[in-house]
Structures are given as structure tokens and as C-alpha cells.
Amino acid sequence: MISDIDAGDIFYNQNNVLLDRINAIDGVKQASVIDISLTGAYNSSRTFTADNGQFTKQTLPFIGVGNDAVSALDLSLVAGRDFSAKMGADWFNKVSDTQATASAILTESLAKQAGYATAEDAIGSIWRTDTGYGQKLTITVVGVVKDIKVGSVKDTQPSTIFICGYTSSWVGRIIVNLDLTQLPHVKSQLANILAETLDIYDPKIEMMADNYRALYRNDERATEFVTLFSGLAVFLACVGTFGLASFSVLRRQKEVAVRKVLGASRISIMNLLAKEFLILVLGSVAIAYPLTYWLVGDWLANFNERVDQALWVYLVAALSVAAITWLTVASIAFKAASTRPSLTLRYE
Structure with missing residues (x-):
């Protein structure tokens, strides 16, 4: 996980060039972006309403992620698909000053909480929320994953929703799923790419396993x-x-x-x-x-x-x-x- 990156460099502006270069490194399986540390805490929440009439004005924490987030984070897909750069409608898109669209992935517990009988029933459903800047955000659910744990298992684990390309945070993170046998090589290449593309010369590169170990x-x-x-x-x-x-x-x-x-x-x-x-x-x-x-x-x-x-x-x-x-x-x-x-x- 590469932390403390300006959200504008990876979220507000979809930086496919950066992620393509990272994905091209030998030993990298998949790279994506995320706006929180999974060993930390949620950054923000929004009030969501689903189109099935059973889930209305419920406040939920959300996680802003990028394309291929399921693969990069090793999440277990229950139904639907991962976010993809081939699907242009997935990424957060500001249609107008008052309207925006994006795709989302629900956790399994959230799908049940929202009243869907099966995970497949949630696919294609429309959710709505407010971005906090006077914009109405219309979200299309494209996938459902097994529940995740954010922070310590000592903490209450609420249901959550992943939104592609949208964040309310000032900073973001790049998640790199890699072959650990090539860790030194990957770290060296990441440092070079970040210096060339984002002018970051001393990147904060952490292993999530080390963060979990510190947590416990x-x-x-x-x-x-x-x-x-x-x-x-x-x-x-x-x-x-x-x-x-x-x-x-x-x-x-x-x-x-x-x-x-x-x-x-x-x-x-x-x-x-x-x-x-x-x-x-x-x-x-x-x-x-x-x-x-x-x-x-x-x-x-x-x-x-x-x-x-x-x-x-x-x-x-x-x-x-x-x-x-x-x-x-x-x-x-x-x-x-x-x-x-x-x-x-x-x-x-």
C-alpha cells in the first residue's frame, strides 16, 4: 500500500497511465486505488436510498476505490463483476453541477440488509445519495462481495459500499497486489514511477500484513x-x-x-x-x-x-x-x- 497520495492525482483525475505502468511491473498482479487504510477506519459516510423501496435514507460508510478493486484487494466476489476500465460508466462521472453517476459494489451483509433475497437480485439495482456538494449521485450496483473488516475485529463492523472513482477524502492510496518473492524489485520500480509521474520522491510504501500485525x-x-x-x-x-x-x-x-x-x-x-x-x-x-x-x-x-x-x-x-x-x-x-x-x- 502506497499512502499519502493527493486524491486529485488518482481519484479526481482518473490516472489510468499511472496504474497501467504499475501493472506492467514484473511481479505485480493487480493495482488499484482506495481512499482508506483497511487497518484504519472509514473516512466518511453518506445517506443512501435503494430503488427497491425497502432501503430508504440509511446512513452507511463508503469506500472509494478504483478499477479492478476486487482483484487488487483479494476480495471474494459473490455475484456480478469487478470494476473495469473497459466499462466507462463505472468511474464517477459528473454529468452536470447537480447530477453525477458511478458504479458500486455492495458487501454481502449490505445486500441482505437492503432487502435483496439473493446477491444476484442486487445486481443492476439503482441507489441514490448526495455527494455533499449539492450533487445527486446515481449509483448502479455491478457486484456483491463477501463482507470485509475495516480496522480491528474488536470494532463493530458495519455494512459498507464500494464506489468507483468517488471519494470525499483529500488523500488516497494505491493498493498493489504482488508476488512477494519480487518485493524488492517492485518497490524499486514503484519509487521510480511515482517520482516520474507524481513527483513523489520518498513514497510511503507499507505492507498491509505489517499493518495488521501492528494492529494486534x-x-x-x-x-x-x-x-x-x-x-x-x-x-x-x-x-x-x-x-x-x-x-x-x-x-x-x-x-x-x-x-x-x-x-x-x-x-x-x-x-x-x-x-x-x-x-x-x-x-x-x-x-x-x-x-x-x-x-x-x-x-x-x-x-x-x-x-x-x-x-x-x-x-x-x-x-x-x-x-x-x-x-x-x-x-x-x-x-x-x-x-x-x-x-x-x-x-x-
Whole structure:
């Protein structure tokens, strides 16, 4: 994403020459323009009315984009088509001082909200709004895409509409969908093209992946923090269990020897000694899991969109802890059960 470009250079004046040169760079799949950062926030909104009579004077945020926006942004097209330079009517066109036209793409949730039974039903519909400068803007819907997320998933995600060639922002951005293996080459060529065409000699070129990573840096750090201390807690618990099991087995050596003399197998002795530790595991699960479920649910509540907690994860965790505990105790119990009873009982 190339940020901080004068909107007049890429929106108010349709700059096909610039985008054609960018698309001609080896490694570039598709380039387009947009007036917001998808990791930021919406710039503006308008009041829209659809021609189906069910969607009237509804305020919506809108995103100004250029041709081939669906391809450049890797959006999932549900119905209709992408904006295209071959379709002259797509780009915002000022018909008169009071009238203007453009094409638009709706998100799937907006199509449903507007009362269309299917995404295909929305194609070809006419929407109207005001540009804010006394102009009436007539919009033709040419496509429907799956919902997108603007900013963090912690924020409420309203339905939105993409309008081709129209923006109310002073600055715009160029989006370049590229082969990442050729990133250095593409960056170098972009710098040259921007210097030659727009007199921009120090372009602000960002990777959207880096912007998303920065958006969730605090959550990532929290995850690393929890992972580190969870690992440390498991290690200390294993060491404590090993020490406690060693003490328990040492204290019950004579009992183990007598049981062996009476015909007990090694595995039965191992299970006998491990059983009391497994009861402790069961008690800890009964205490820890309700608290954990509540804490994780409270953390997930900060996100507008979130995953549900899967109960099988808790089951796998409990079985894993039980298995680690059993192996820790059993390894010590096996050694005690393998010792000849005569060596333990010879002084009795």
C-alpha cells in the first residue's frame, strides 16, 4: 500500500497511465486505488436510498476505490463483476453541477440488509445519495462481495459500499497486489514511477500484513506472555510432581515389595501409585477449568467478532495433563516395582 497520495492525482483525475505502468511491473498482479487504510477506519459516510423501496435514507460508510478493486484487494466476489476500465460508466462521472453517476459494489451483509433475497437480485439495482456538494449521485450496483473488516475485529463492523472513482477524502492510496518473492524489485520500480509521474520522491510504501500485525501487537504480546508462563507452570508442576512422586514411592517401598511378593504386576503397582496423583489432577481441573473458561470468555468479549470456546480443547488439555502426570509417576513406580523384593525386605 502506497499512502499519502493527493486524491486529485488518482481519484479526481482518473490516472489510468499511472496504474497501467504499475501493472506492467514484473511481479505485480493487480493495482488499484482506495481512499482508506483497511487497518484504519472509514473516512466518511453518506445517506443512501435503494430503488427497491425497502432501503430508504440509511446512513452507511463508503469506500472509494478504483478499477479492478476486487482483484487488487483479494476480495471474494459473490455475484456480478469487478470494476473495469473497459466499462466507462463505472468511474464517477459528473454529468452536470447537480447530477453525477458511478458504479458500486455492495458487501454481502449490505445486500441482505437492503432487502435483496439473493446477491444476484442486487445486481443492476439503482441507489441514490448526495455527494455533499449539492450533487445527486446515481449509483448502479455491478457486484456483491463477501463482507470485509475495516480496522480491528474488536470494532463493530458495519455494512459498507464500494464506489468507483468517488471519494470525499483529500488523500488516497494505491493498493498493489504482488508476488512477494519480487518485493524488492517492485518497490524499486514503484519509487521510480511515482517520482516520474507524481513527483513523489520518498513514497510511503507499507505492507498491509505489517499493518495488521501492528494492529494486534498487544494481543500477540499477551499470547506470548501467557504461553511463556504456561510453559513455565507446566515445567514446575512436572518437577514438583516428580519430587512428590519420588518421596511417595520411597515411603511406600516396603508396601510395593510386599505386593510384588503377593503376585501384583508392575503395571498394577504403577497404576496404584499414580492413582492418587490423578485424583489431584481431577481436583485441579474442577477448580481451574470454570475459572479459565470465564477468563477466556471475558477476553474474547473485547472482540466484536470472535470464536466460540471449543470444549474439546479443554478435554484434550485435561487428558494431556493426566498423561504427563501418569508418565511422571509411572517412571518412578516402574523402577520401584522392578526392584527385587528381597533387597527391600531383607532387614525385616
